[in-house]
Amino acid sequence: MLRIQLCITGINYILTYIKTLLQYPPGKPRLTSCRSPEKETFTCWWEPGGDGGLPTTYALYYHLENSETVYECPDYRTAGESSCFFNKNDTSLWVNYNITVVATNALGKNISDPVEVDVVYIVQPNTPENVTAVVVHDEQGPFVRVSWEKPRTADTRSGWITLLYQLRVKQEKDKEWEVYDAGMQKYYNVFSLHPDKEYMVQVRCKPDHGFWSEWTQTTYVKIPDYIPRERSLWIMITIFSVFIVLILTWTLNVKRNSVKLCLLPPVPGPKIKGFEKQLLKSGKSEEVFNTLVIQGFPPTTDYDELLVEYLEVYDNEEQELVLDGKDLSEDCMKSKSPSDSDSGRGSCDSRTLLLEKCMEGREGSGSGSDQHQYSQHGETSWASTESSESQGPAPGSPESADGRGKTWPVVFSSPQPQTHHHYQVGAAKPAYHSVPEILNHSSPHTTPSNYHQLHHQDIPQQEGRFSKPACRHSQSYNQFNLDGVGTPAPGVPPSPSLEYVEVQRVNPENMLLLRPLSDPNREPEGLDCAGEDYSKVKEVTNNILLLQRDTSHQCVDYYSQYLDNQADQCTTQQPPHPCKPAVHQSNSRMPHEGMRVMGNGYVDSTVLMPSY
């Protein structure tokens, strides 16, 4: 038993010893803060530094500036633990307090660092009180009016302290507060709050020189739901757009026609260039048709220079074709007889020309060369040369191919894309076929006249025929073989002064070799060649009409070739220009032989007529 007691005692002593080893004087206390809520009292707090294992006591001592009197804290309790409260009597403003805290324990004491305090500058008021947030309904929308009261302790009424207020608002989910300064007033209107949301409101205050108070307890406010401005905006937008649509519709309706025109442009109807309906309606058909007339068609100007006015063929004797008035008149009369030809007799009727010539001087017989010029419409002029007397070689004949040995005109520089071919040349004019008519009529007379007639009987009435050498190759080319002129003379009444010559060929010297049609030397060989009294035009180059002389057998061959060519050409021709080698069988009296070469080498002038 004793041992136990001794052990226990020993242990106690040891523990006590240990305790004393661990005991220290108190740690240094520290004044944490001093605050005055209303600038009339203030409180200071300290924290102990460590008790050192021993019970320590703390005491606060202070002295005023410029005074050595030390006072101890009058009130340790009011403000709580480790605090010192200075009441109104002990508080002096505009005076520095020098405050220290002393901690004392059995082993010693410890003094805190002194703190200089001027109460005026440590004012921190209490929080505002009775914070209320009320939703106020306004025209522009509801807002929240937050109101509060001053902290109870602050005496602002006497002007001793001036408080400035501040509030903050946020939704629960927001991170940041929205802070508003309210100044010295005790209410504030908060706008721009979202409807149907709950907000938190807090208020605090501060003296003009001092610290901010703590925030009040949160006050919740719920914004009621209302028609937001956005919706009214949508309503306005809708109405506006409806209005716009109405206006557009009305405008479209008014301008319906022009819209239709714009979207569906009308297909232009057929229109004849130069043709005006109005003129038609007005009834002046001449004006209408005048507009259709193409100026410059058929081209006349080009041909003026090409026209061979006449060729003067002179014999030694001046011979002029004497037109036998009687026969001429007969002929002329006969020529007047209408034929059944309807093959486009043009206005230019060479018969009239012939008539004119008929009426003109009737002079010598046969010898005069009268060149008839069928210059109307720019056609070729038949050279009816003077049937000069047989001069034998007629040396003068080459020379007598006088003068205006102009070239055979290209009858028709047609705008057709055809080369200058026989076709063109053959694109004769009405005058052409009128000539054969004349000759047709005069055919029964054949020889008696001095006319160099163009045997047309063997040649069907065609347009665009030229005199062809009757495939007589035996003629001397370089001479006018006018021998035959005179031979029929005895039987020929001297009356006809008009003689037609047949163009045999054109030599390179631009001389026409003519041969009187009444030449009895002429061999009727040409029958095979279909009585070719017409020279076949080989080609026209440089305004030179090249005529071809072919033999009889060659004629056929040539014709066949020609036909082939023509056929080829026909095939190569474009559809708009139907190749019509057919010949108008306008005259019933056309000999049968002529059928053989019908259309060969001769082109229907209609083919060549440019189709307008």
Added chain:
Amino acid sequence: MGLSVPAVAVLLVALLCLDPHGRVGSAPICAHGPSGCHVPSLADLFDRVIQHSARMHSLSNDLHSEFEQYFLPSKNHIGKIYRKCHTSNILTPNGKENAQKLAREELTEVILKLLMAWRDPLFQLHQSMAHQQDFNSFSSNKALEMGDMAHELRKGVEKVAEKMRVLGMLGNSVTGLSAAEAMLPLSDSGEAMSDYELLYCFRRDSNKVQNYLKILKCRIVPEHDC
């Protein structure tokens, strides 16, 4: 005639409008009484004065904290030896009750005394701050402004007192400050106070002035601000 139309017009105007007596007089302000012009009320005067004093105090506060920040290493208040401010001789209420116990005239007089006492020291402060290279021009300008403000404030408070006297609120016990009252800021040892001490003292005194004015105002013209 070389004279243009404007010159002729000027001549005409001059002839018509010039005072033949050649003397310029001035009409007294508000000669016709309240109907003539706006006479500020006492409340307005007080508001102006209080605002002025608030501005003055904020200036002094800024200067003091600036001084403390740059020129005194230890922010702690330990070791600061403050000489007594030269205005400590003036008895000033150090509490609300004390201040409320004072009569209006005394309170007004205290204010005026304080402001008067700082007229010369503030001038000195500005001078010394301007001469020292340590201060930037901004600070010396503040000191100058502060001095001017104190001067203006004193004038304003005098006007307020005059107004109150006119209104019969003040007795005739308020006397003008005599020249003897204007004392130099000499410490006990006779040395001039340093700039920092001056700033420290002025900050306190400007706060006093502002507070006293507020009390005076709320006592005389209690309004919603009080």
